Amino acid sequence: DVQLVESGGALVQPGGSLRLSCVASGFTFSISAMIWVRQAPGKALEYVSGISALDGSTFYTDSVKGRFTISRDNAKNTLFLQLNSLKTEDTAMYYCARVPLGRWHGAANYDVMGQGTQVTVSS
Numbered sequence: 001d002v003q004l005v006e007s008g009g010a011l012v013q014p015g016g017s018l019r020l021s022c023v024a025s026g027f028t029f030s031i032s033a034m035i036w037v038r039q040a041p042g043k044a045l046e047y048v049s050g051i052s053a054l055d056g057s058t059f060y061t062d063s064v065k066g067r068f069t070i071s072r073d074n075a076k077n078t079l080f081l082q083l084n085s086l087k088t089e090d091t092a093m094y095y096c097a098r099v100p101l102g103r104w105h106g107a108a109n110y111d112v113m114g115q116g117t118q119v120t121v122s123s
Helices: none
Strands: 003-007 018-025 034-039 046-051 058-060 068-073 078-081 093-099 117-122
Touching: 003 068, 003 093, 018 034, 018 093, 034 078, 046 068, 058 068, 068 093, 078 093
Parallel strands: none
Antiparallel strands: 003 018, 018 078, 034 046, 034 093, 046 058, 068 078, 093 117
């Protein structure tokens, strides 16, 4: 079965940092573009960042540019999202998702999504 399992979410103070991880199984991770999306309470799902499979190109939504960094370790089938300088508006459930082959990783294109990990930014 295709599976994505996120971890690393926590309660953190404004200005703090977190590193989210997503372990993939059941498919060839190394050839799959991947994205992170998030959903705050009462709001729609929002694209956060994406990374290609082949050349490692990355995209970020404007609100996280310069603060978040997406990366991947194909040897460990793991996707990461480093969150720095966190703000209260970053509070959300964060999900990793697989981009269908041939689709662009610069938007919320996905066919499989994990169960999410909660990030809460509060003082």
